[in-house]
Amino acid sequence: MTLPVDVWAPHATRVELITDDGRSDMSAEDNGWFTASLPAGTRYSFSLDGGPARPDPRSAFQPEGVHGPSEVVDAAAYAWHSGAEIGIDALTSVMYELHVGTFTEAGTLRSAIERLDHLADLGITMIELMPIAAFPGKAGWGYDGVGLWAVHEAYGGPTALQEFVDAAHTRGIGVCLDVVYNHLGPSGNYLAEFGPYFTYAHHTPWGQAINLDGPGSRHVRDFIIDSALRWFTDFRIDALRLDAVHALIDDSEYHLLAELSDRVDELREETGRPLRLIAESDLNDVTTITPTRRGGYGMDAQWDDDIHHALHAWLTGERHGYYADFGESSTLAKALTEVFVHNGTFSSFRGKHWGTPVPADVDPRRFVAFTENHDQVGNRGMGDRPSERLPAPLVAGGAALLLLSPFTPMLFMGQEWSASTPFPFFTDYAENELAHAIREGRRREFAEHGWTDLYGPDAAVPDPQDPATVTSAVLPWDERETGIHARMLAWFTSLIALRRETFGDGETEHVITPSYGDHWFAMRRGPLIVILNRGEDPETIEVADGHIVQAFTADDTDATTTRTDVTVPARSSVILRIGAPTPRWRTRVLV
Known part of the structure; x- marks a missing residue:
């Protein structure tokens, strides 16, 4: 054929x-x-x-790497085990971001299949794969991809992706794919030789912008849109996460995102599957998720960094870089109730007023929230996770705020057991000049972002090109069965189950009404209240008719309740249910 x-x-x-x-x-x-x-x-x-x-710009497979020949792939040849009608909605899911290359020791899509039962038992219903489009070398984050239609050879190629999606669907888990259309990496990028894929009319942090509105842009737009639709059809992907859409600069009357949204709407109607587009945007602008018929870009959801920043800064006390405007209890309350902290307010990090308010009628599930992700862990100086610096009960409390919020929650791989491994930035460039530039760039960022103040004057940023940096990020699966890791895994599993039992698909009538003190914070949603005490002393907080559902305490002291209040031990977290107690959910985790 x-x-x-x-x-x-x-x-x-x-x-x-x-x-x-x-x-x-x-x-x-x-x-x-x-x-x-x-x-x-x-x-x-x-x-x-x-x-x-x-190589072919629309290559499906680069078996010899991004500089080598392409291979003709018959995507229709794969014999699916799961039905074509299967579709999992990202907006009713608990998401889980993973990097294929370090998720397992083998670092392939096929080896990742072996861990799907773990994710199903945890309660995950949507996996978000970090970029798998062909990129230079074997190891990398994938945001320097150049074969935007191909599945990275080191991960197993296109058939392996079909097998992974198939296996996930048979377990009731959807797959979201992180795609990068705002730039290409520097090695193996031959698009400019083929046509006007780039333009000097606009500028991005990566240099020339993708040509979305100049001469020849119709074919460039089709290159992107056809690629996106192909993931939904040939691979039965359930959602796409679009990287840094603010860098997709398009001054035409019909913005690329709006056109892509309309095309996906047509495919959604044709297939009956709840296909979703999720944007990463730095703009804090609700236009991103406003339907195209109302003048918006029509994305189904967007990542919300402000929720992460508010919670992370409150828990850790970090105030450097973009955390400068975060950390107060009132700021965390604003993030949980108004979605964006910068919603027209002054951003000291940007040096200007930033963002727009989110109308009260916008479904909060349209915002993906997280306490860890590849950016917020990997772009730290050492790639360290919050659990390396925070006491376990406060990590647990942050998870409770996340998983019991009305937003679409997302975990980062290994977070569910407080994995001991970091997730540093790493690359695998063969070109010495590029390797040197990457090393020097990371060193500059380390100094500019104030990481020396956090890690100490003798700390050195991990070498992105050193294979040991990649190895350090591989998840240690055995540790989840012992000690604090096993206890944390039990906590996350029960939280996800509690979310589903209490809120189902996340009905939007449940709202958050936080209250707080100098060292404690409380969030209420429906019948549940989450209370975190980060202080060194117990806190007694007025809560009428509250019954402890779960508690994660820092010592042998129990959280206690009366008919009018609850006492939360120092550096501990508690979940209460207002009204009739539910003994089957009472779980106390001591560390």
């Missing part, structure tokens, strides 16, 4: 197809397209006007 092999190369007068059988001219079509067909499994490259061999 042969399959079409097409390429858009509007600047070329001749495109040759290179295979093991030699070179042959491709057929020139309208609008700069060249076409041919090849059997599945054939490795091939393109030559533009006699130039060097280049």
